[in-house]
Structures are given as C-alpha cells and as structure tokens.
Amino acid sequence: MTKxxxxxxxxxxxxxxxxxxxxxxxxxxxxxxxxxxxxxxxxDLHALTTVEDTVNLKQNIFEMALDWLAAGIDPxxxxxxxxxxxxxxxxxxxxxxxxxxxxKLTDLPTFKEKARENPNNINYGLVGYPVLMAADIVLYKSxxxxxxxDQAPHLEFTREVVRSxxxxxxxxVLIEPQMKVTEVxxxxxxxxxxxxxxSLDNHIEIAGTPEETQKRVMxxxxxxxxxxxxxxGNPDVxxxxxxxxxxxxxxxxxxxxxxxxxxxxxxxxxxxLYAKSLNESLAxxxxxxxxxxxxxxxxxxxxxxxxxxxxxxxxxTMREVRDAIGLPxxxx
RNA sequence: AGGCCAGUAGCUCAAUUGGCAGAGCGCCUGUCUCCAAAACAGGAGGUUGUGGGUUCAAUUCCUGCCUGGCCUGCCA
Numbered sequence: 001m002t003k004x005x006x007x008x009x010x011x012x013x014x015x016x017x018x019x020x021x022x023x024x025x026x027x028x029x030x031x032x033x034x035x036x037x038x039x040x041x042x043x044d045l046h047a048l049t050t051v052e053d054t055v056n057l058k059q060n061i062f063e064m065a066l067d068w069l070a071a072g073i074d075p076x077x078x079x080x081x082x083x084x085x086x087x088x089x090x091x092x093x094x095x096x097x098x099x100x101x102x103x104k105l106t107d108l109p110t111f112k113e114k115a116r117e118n119p120n121n122i123n124y125g126l127v128g129y130p131v132l133m134a135a136d137i138v139l140y141k142s143x144x145x146x147x148x149x150d151q152a153p154h155l156e157f158t159r160e161v162v163r164s165x166x167x168x169x170x171x172x173v174l175i176e177p178q179m180k181v182t183e184v185x186x187x188x189x190x191x192x193x194x195x196x197x198x199s200l201d202n203h204i205e206i207a208g209t210p211e212e213t214q215k216r217v218m219x220x221x222x223x224x225x226x227x228x229x230x231x232x233g234n235p236d237v238x239x240x241x242x243x244x245x246x247x248x249x250x251x252x253x254x255x256x257x258x259x260x261x262x263x264x265x266x267x268x269x270x271x272x273l274y275a276k277s278l279n280e281s282l283a284x285x286x287x288x289x290x291x292x293x294x295x296x297x298x299x300x301x302x303x304x305x306x307x308x309x310x311x312x313x314x315x316x317t318m319r320e321v322r323d324a325i326g327l328p329x330x331x332x
Numbered sequence: 333a334g335g336c337c338a339g340u341a342g343c344u345c346a347a348u349u350g351g352c353a354g355a356g357c358g359c360c361u362g363u364c365u366c367c368a369a370a371a372c373a374g375g376a377g378g379u380u381g382u383g384g385g386u387u388c389a390a391u392u393c394c395u396g397c398c399u400g401g402c403c404u405g406c407c408a
Binding site: 121122190191192201218219220221222223224225226227228229230240266267268269270271272 | 359365366367368369370399400
C-alpha cells in the first residue's frame with residue numbers, strides 16, 4: 001500500500017446509471033484511483049432490503065459494471081467486485097450487530113425515510129442496513145470513505161460501531177474510517193425540482209443514444225417565467241443552464257448567460273446546444289461501454305477477479321476479528 | 333400458535349341491502365407557448381391479493397392459502 005490508504009465505496013445495483021450517479025459518484029471514483037487504493041463494491045445484498053423482484057438483479061449488476069468500467073474505473077488499479085461474492089461480510093455483519101444498540105439504527109434518517117416509503121416491507125435487513133454497510137467498510141480495512149453530506153450519519157455510525165467493537169473486545173483490529181467529505185453537485189432531474197433519480201423517472205441515462213439523450217433534454221423544465229421566445233430568461237433559476245456549466249465549453253456558457261437574459265437565444269436552441277455538449281462529453285465513454293458490452297464474459301471475469309482479491313483481505317480481517325473475540329478457528 | 337383488522341388503477345382511497353368497479357393525484361395525447369412549465373380539453377390504465385364455494389348475479393356472503401398490522405400466548 002504505497003498510496004494514501006484504502007478507500008471503500010459501495011453502490012446498489014440500480015442498472016444503467018444516470019447523470020446524477022455519474023456526477024455524484026462515478027467521476028469521483030475514477031479520480032480517487034490516482035491517490036488511493038480503491039475498493040468499489042456493487043452491493044447486491046443491500047439491494048435486497050427494498051427490491052422484491054430479483055429477476056433483473058444480475059443484469060443490473062452487469063449494466064452498472066459496464067458504466068463503471070467505461071467511465072474509467074481501472075480493474076488493474078482498483079478492486080471492483082460484487083458484495084455477495086465475498087460472504088465474509090455477512091459473518092462480520094452478524095458479529096457487529098452484537099455491539100449495535102437497536103435505538104441507534106431506528107434513529108437514523110435513512111431508516112425512517114425507507115420505512116415511510118415502504119411501510120409494508122419493513123424487514124430486519126432494512127433496520128440492519130447500516131451494520132452491513134459498516135461490515136463492508138471495515139472488512140476491507142478501509143481508511144476512508146467518500147461520502148456526501150446525506151451519508152454522513154451512516155459513516156459516523158460505522159465509526160461508533162468500530163469503537164464499540166474495539167472497546168468491547170479490548171483490541172484494535174478494526175480501523176475507524178475517516179469521512180472523506182466530497183462535494184456532491186446537486187443534480188436535479190429533468191423536472192428541475194427534485195434530485196435526479198431512476199424511481200422518479202426524471203433522469204437522463206449516460207449510456208443512451210444521442211437521439212434519446214436529446215429527447216430527454218428537450219423535456220427539461222426551464223425558467224417557468226419565460227413563456228414566449230421574446231421574453232427575457234433567467235439562467236440563475238434554469239436547470240438547463242446549470243447543466244451547461246458542467247458540460248459545455250466556457251464560451252457557450254458565457255454566451256448563454258448573456259443572450260438568455262436579453263432573449264437573444266431561445267430555450268430550444270439552448271437545449272440543443274446542451275444536448276450536443278452532453279453527447280460530445282459522453283461520446284468516448286459510450287464507445288468504451290459498447291466495447292465492454294460486447295464482451296460480457298470479460299466483464300464478469302473482472303468482477304470475479306475483484307472478488308478473489310477482496311477475499312484475501314476479508315479472510316485476514318476475519319481471522320483477526322475471530323482471534324480478538326476469542327472464537328475458535330477451524331483447525332486450531 | 334390463537335384472536336381481531338386489512339389487501340380495489342402506478343399512489344391515496346370510494347363503491348348503498350349482493351346488481352354495469354369510480355374519484356383525486358400521477359401518466360399519455362391534444363390546444364396554447366421558441367421548449368419545458370402552468371392552464372384548459374380528452375385518453376389510457378383493473379383476473380378487486382390468490383384458489384375454491386353459495387347465487388341468475390360476488391369487491392360485497394362462506395372457506396383454504398399468501399402478505400401486512402394490532403393483541404394474547406409459547407419456545408429460544
């Protein structure tokens with residue numbers, strides 16, 4: 001480990017990724033590879049807490065792996081794998097659950113939210129979700145976890161669990177991960193109001209065709225006060241403009257900022273320009289993705305190899321954990 | 333394990349004594365707008381959890397099962 005340490009992050013297999021996933025997580029995953037040993041996990045077990053229909057699970061895992069690889073996650077540098085392929089995490093989850101007060105779990109805002117969204121399926125796993133997440137993080141001896149502000153309570157929970165474990169068993173085998181607060185740009189959906197999300201159907205897929213992408217871009221909500229072409233607009237309240245700032249050349253952004261305000265450019269032209277910039281920005285990603293999509297066996301081999309490497313770390317951690325507790329090991 | 337309650341459109345819920353299964357929101361289309369939004373007009377969407385039974389006729393009554401909730405108990 002010659003780098004700054006190990007970073008772990010997990011994401012639920014939600015299938016084809018959208019701009020919110022890309023800007024909020026994937027880009028950051030790619031960037032972190034330069035400075036850290038990275039472990040990126042497709043957390044399929046976590047998905048089971050709320051997903052009742054698993055017929056698409058493998059496909060969703062595959063689609064997300066394609067997006068990650070095409071975006072630049074390098075399986076040579078980083079470990080990329082599927083959570084359930086290293087079942088040690090479930091053992092650690094059970095062990096950590098014994099030092100976890102139930103009240104802390106039911107107090108977490110994410111639990112309350114999920115329980116409200118899904119009142120007829122409040123299962124044990126949903127309550128224990130943060131414990132499993134803590135197990136993910138510490139199993140791979142992670143030093144840091146990139147989190148947005150909304151995930152901060154969960155990581156703080158992980159740190160508390162680590163301290164509880166180390167204190168209870170009078171040891172220092174679990175590493176307390178640092179919170180690596182990353183500035184997550186707030187990516188709004190095409191409705192211009194809510195955060196972009198697949199379940200809200202207000203998303204734009206990164207792997208779509210240029211035509212599909214433009215179609216979704218044309219559906220975006222703009223400045224509601226600008227009714228007619230001749231009305232001056234306000235880019236400050238327009239979601240299209242905020243996306244221009246991310247994907248378009250500086251000259252275009254400056255031009256729109258001026259011309260929109262004096263009705264020099266209309267929303268249709270503005271959106272077409274954004275769609276063009278977006279498609280150009282994603283072109284090489286899409287080309288790489290298509291190559292991986294043609295070689296599914298290779299993609300699964302990458303995931304299998306990642307699981308093998310992850311398992312080496314996991315086995316070492318579990319040995320230390322069992323020794324610290326005093327559990328007998330097979331063959332002793 | 334037993335008792336009680338519930339399950340109807342994507343969501344929240346109606347449906348009289350057993351008599352053509354509806355509304356709001358959301359979704360799609362159209363009008364209007366540079367687009368989107370808003371407004372207005374129209375439209376789609378259902379094996380009423382599921383298998384039986386009674387009846388001319390079952391969302392409604394009886395019954396087996398599934399799922400969820402509340403209560404009581406048993407075991408760990």
